[in-house]
Amino acid sequence: MQDHNKRFVERDRNWHPPAYAPGYKTSVPRSPQQALASMQQATASELTGPDFRHLRMGPHDNDLLLNFREDPALAGAAGLPVGERIIMFGRVIDQFGKPVPHTLVEMWQANAGGRYRHRNDRYLAPLDPGFGGVGRTLTDEQGWYRFRTIKPGPYPWPNDPNSWRPSHIHVSVMGPSISTRLITQMYFEGDPLIPLCPIVHTIKDPAAVETMIGRLDMARSKPMDCLAYRFDLVVRGELQTYFENQ
Template sequence: MLMPQRLGELTGPVFGEERVLPGDADLTKANGGEAQGQRIIVHGRVLDAGGTPVPGALLEVWQANAGGRYRHTGDNWPAPLDPHFDGVGRCVTDRDGNYTFTTVKPGAYPWRNHDNAWRPAHIHFSLFGTAFTQRLVTQMYFPDDPLFFQDPIYNAVPAQARHRMVSVFDYDATVADWALGFRFDIVLRGRDSTPFEDEDHDE
């Protein structure tokens, strides 16, 4: 798999494929407890420009908790931390390019980009190719978020491509009495490629 190199700096956690362990794709269980918030299943496929599945791709995700707070020292938003949610996960795509994460829906949070600015709920995705210099980063949003209109990262993408960063509610992936399902396919290149970041966006 050959992917364009777009980033010169790291924008989130890097674990390494050799450290992917069973359970790493479940973000809801940390430190002996269950994360708070709406449990969700995020799944999809990694595809090339021709729609061919990309197996063996390393995906890493990071996100805020249900209250909109990241577990890192740079986040001074006074929402409570969840002791059972670290907000990071990883998995490797299967032979058909499929991946699945279990997590909680992240909350919106304020940032000081402009007056009364809030970031929509989103999950960061990092995708590695055959070498760890081949890294692409994108953000996944949720359908019909009322904060899209003021988000500079979302609105920096051409209007006709923004929907490629928005997940689709997937009732078939929803598990009764347990979790809502959302589908997010990642297309590496071509006319329908997923928008990837050119700059360092870690929030």
């Protein structure tokens, strides 16, 4: 934990890849063609709301094994998603280790075959009728969050003749307001596709890549049920998680 009396630590922008990265082909048409312009400060509503403590959560919003079933109350394995069952958990903290309570954490992912439930996903892997691929939860007083889900599969993408995305789960942390939303993704410890991914190659600092890797936690795993991966999210400062949209 960092010293609470330590001065504010400015974000290290050298972590972030250039907007124009030819090895990541879709960055070429998306990169700015003109100098960036400074925008005015966000409005009061964007800076102060909403208050996520009053958000009504469903009983299975953070359980992707159940939240897409027609009747989650049904007993047994009928209709459960196919794949390796896992727990994804961690804490949302600031640069000094202070928890960020009552903030909205959202996640979305491909199924065990590497396919998203999205109309534009044309990968040949089948959709899983028992898996929606999205979840949400609120952090508790100590900043903890937890999801139960299926480990997503890797999938090919047309960056070059044989590019594959490592298994990953997208994560959004809202913070105190809409304007503070941060987005990243969690890779899995030991995945051999991580160092081969063209998107990962755009991140030059190995320490930045390490902040996006969930660590196997056998103590939190459930015997004869599922493994657990811990993924802490540091929203600011010298130990921050790498966020794609900063």
